[in-house]
Amino acid sequence: xxxxxxxxxxxxIRMKVExxxxxxxxxxxxxxxxxxxxxxxxxxxxxxxxxxxxxxxxGDVTTLLVDFLNKVLSLSQINKIVYTDVEILNLSNNRxxxxxxxxxxxxxxxxxxxxxxxxxxxxxxxxxxxxxNLIFDI
Amino acid sequence: MKKEDLKKINDYLWEIxxxxxxxMKVPAQIFAKEAMIETLLTDRSLDQLVNVSTLPxxxxxxxVMPDVHEGYGFPIGGVxxxxxxxxxxxxxxxxxxxxxGVRLLLTHLSHIDIAANIESLTRELFxxxxxxxxxxxxxxxSNEEMDEVLKLGAKWALQNGYATNEDLTLIExxxxxxxxxxxxxxxDAKKRGYDQLGTLGAGNHFLEVDRVETIFDKTKAQxxxxxxxxxxxxxxxxxRGLGHQVATDYLREIMNIMPKYxxxxxxxxxxxxxxxxxxxxxxxxxxxxxxxxxWCNRQMxxxxxxxxxxKEIKINGEDIKLLYDVAHNIAKIEEHEVNxxxxxxxVHRKGATRAFGPLSSEIPEKYRSTGQPVLIPGSMGSAxxxxxxxxxSMMTSFGSTCHGAGRRLSRTAAKKQIGxxxxxxxxxxxQGILVRAGSLRGIxxxxxxxxxxxxxxxxxxxxxxxxxxxxxxxPLAVIKG
Numbered sequence: 001x002x003x004x005x006x007x008x009x010x011x012x013i014r015m016k017v018e019x020x021x022x023x024x025x026x027x028x029x030x031x032x033x034x035x036x037x038x039x040x041x042x043x044x045x046x047x048x049x050x051x052x053x054x055x056x057x058x059g060d061v062t063t064l065l066v067d068f069l070n071k072v073l074s075l076s077q078i079n080k081i082v083y084t085d086v087e088i089l090n091l092s093n094n095r096x097x098x099x100x101x102x103x104x105x106x107x108x109x110x111x112x113x114x115x116x117x118x119x120x121x122x123x124x125x126x127x128x129x130x131x132x133n134l135i136f137d138i
Numbered sequence: 139m140k141k142e143d144l145k146k147i148n149d150y151l152w153e154i155x156x157x158x159x160x161x162m163k164v165p166a167q168i169f170a171k172e173a174m175i176e177t178l179l180t181d182r183s184l185d186q187l188v189n190v191s192t193l194p195x196x197x198x199x200x201x202v203m204p205d206v207h208e209g210y211g212f213p214i215g216g217v218x219x220x221x222x223x224x225x226x227x228x229x230x231x232x233x234x235x236x237x238x239g240v241r242l243l244l245t246h247l248s249h250i251d252i253a254a255n256i257e258s259l260t261r262e263l264f265x266x267x268x269x270x271x272x273x274x275x276x277x278x279x280s281n282e283e284m285d286e287v288l289k290l291g292a293k294w295a296l297q298n299g300y301a302t303n304e305d306l307t308l309i310e311x312x313x314x315x316x317x318x319x320x321x322x323x324x325x326d327a328k329k330r331g332y333d334q335l336g337t338l339g340a341g342n343h344f345l346e347v348d349r350v351e352t353i354f355d356k357t358k359a360q361x362x363x364x365x366x367x368x369x370x371x372x373x374x375x376x377x378r379g380l381g382h383q384v385a386t387d388y389l390r391e392i393m394n395i396m397p398k399y400x401x402x403x404x405x406x407x408x409x410x411x412x413x414x415x416x417x418x419x420x421x422x423x424x425x426x427x428x429x430x431x432x433w434c435n436r437q438m439x440x441x442x443x444x445x446x447x448x449k450e451i452k453i454n455g456e457d458i459k460l461l462y463d464v465a466h467n468i469a470k471i472e473e474h475e476v477n478x479x480x481x482x483x484x485v486h487r488k489g490a491t492r493a494f495g496p497l498s499s500e501i502p503e504k505y506r507s508t509g510q511p512v513l514i515p516g517s518m519g520s521a522x523x524x525x526x527x528x529x530x531s532m533m534t535s536f537g538s539t540c541h542g543a544g545r546r547l548s549r550t551a552a553k554k555q556i557g558x559x560x561x562x563x564x565x566x567x568x569q570g571i572l573v574r575a576g577s578l579r580g581i582x583x584x585x586x587x588x589x590x591x592x593x594x595x596x597x598x599x600x601x602x603x604x605x606x607x608x609x610x611x612x613p614l615a616v617i618k619g
Contacts, residue, residue, distance in 0.1 A: 010208070011214075
């Protein structure tokens with residue numbers, strides 16, 4: 001399970017993700033970013049689905065999460081698709097392989113420039129939940 | 139950090155000495171009036187400035203302008219120069235929106251000349267210039283065309299009939315950095331930008347039809363071609379998705395490769411490599427390509443502006459001239475005096491505008507008596523300013539000054555205070571400002587009260603002598619995403 005909260009930020013968007021597992025942190029962050037890109041689902045989600053496989057490596061799990069989200073963002077903007085589903089096939093502290101699926105759209109609710117590394121720190125809290133902040137530059 | 143950690147140098151300059159933290163290589167300097175200091179201490183911008191002062195090869199001081207606020211790595215409003223060629227280049231010192239910048243177009247019209255047609259003009263501008271999220275332009279660049287735009291910048295617009303020769307002489311770097319290398323730009327970046335040439339984007343990017351409300355310096359205004367009640371057009375936008383992707387790509391690459399050069403920074407977003415390393419050169423050349431895309435973008439928007447005026451106001455569009463176009467997120471190789479001798483430096487400006495003084499050979503000949511025009515956009519509904527660069531800025535701030543006002547309220551807080559429709563109606567009723575936007579949400583998020591006071595910021599740089607006021611502009615119409 002995961003929980004996503006949007007917290008105050010003066011210029012951009014701050015999101016906090018809490019989850020029971022590392023995999024759920026990635027899923028929660030993916031879903032949180034999707035809500036920024038397109039808040040509500042509409043008729044387009046009944047149309048043809050498009051899929052992509054993401055396979056990336058990074059130095060540590062925090063940069064891996066940011067890099068994964070940036071890849072999803074790039075694909076979303078390039079293909080004009082809102083990715084709504086993610087299936088994580090392989091996840092370690094340094095690599096993620098995931099399939100993402102979504103439908104075409106002709107507009108976004110938020111024009112995200114990038115997912116930043118600012119405040120990002122994937123860690124286990126005292127109550128054994130995984131958590132991190134993420135800041136989106138808009 | 140507390141106010142006691144800052145040393146007052148003069149009424150407009152404060153310093154955090156190197157003794158504040160053991161890893162500082164140079165002092166951190168803040169251009170601000172005393173009344174601003176408490177506000178500056180409410181976010182992490184000055185802590186970020188201290189982090190910048192630790193960058194390998196940094197010289198003289200890490201600096202921030204009076205509109206400083208917290209950013210990613212570098213604070214926004216930050217200026218830092220590193221030694222060429224072995225000092226670092228830091229993508230965080232430029233930002234994600236490479237060559238976000240401003241240009242000002244001048245007409246020969248006065249307010250009274252367009253009053254009857256301002257609504258149709260605004261409608262035409264909104265129709266011709268794509269704004270908002272996900273809205274591409276009419277031009278879809280092929281791979282070959284994209285590489286040409288990246289290499290040539292505004293020159294591509296000239297070659298394809300969207301610019302005049304005179305336009306190019308009035309853009310920083312003549313609208314084209316010669317080291318741009320399209321092969322250093324990823325395919326993802328090119329794909330993100332292929333349909334974005336001639337588009338404004340969203341957020342705080344805008345196009346305004348302004349009236350020159352006040353002339354502060356008649357001599358400089360005359361050289362610039364400004365007069366009271368003149369109609370001018372201000373354009374604020376950058377390199378769009380292409381530039382954002384270049385920044386993302388290289389921040390990731392440089393973060394991973396940094397240990398090879400034994401570089402460790404206090405903040406991931408300050409990831410840096412030596413300028414003369416292969417990775418440093420690759421980033422600088424990709425940054426230049428993205429900067430060229432932005433200059434071409436603003437040139438294409440200018441073409442649309444000329445067209446809209448021609449159609450709705452029945453003037454010759456080519457009579458609309460460019461005053462200047464200047465970046466506020468960029469790195470440039472420049473010579474500045476350090477400890478009594480001229481040094482070649484890599485000057486990073488992130489949310490800071492170049493403000494070269496008179497006689498500088500880098501600025502157009504027609505401005506060598508006045509100093510380079512400096513364009514400071516206000517927030518939607520508030521004033522914008524034209525200033526002139528000075529010799530003092532060359533001596534004290536690497537030829538740099540502020541870039542705008544900076545937010546003081548979050549978008550959520552702004553939306554809670556007023557809805558988009560109510561604000562749009564209020565701006566028209568109380569100030570006669572027409573607003574056309576891609577979304578009502580976009581209007582309320584950019585409410586004037588969400589930003590700091592631009593007059594205070596501009597007065598500070600004027601009194602500090604790092605740019606001098608020439609004119610104040612007030613909006614008549616705003617187009618945004």
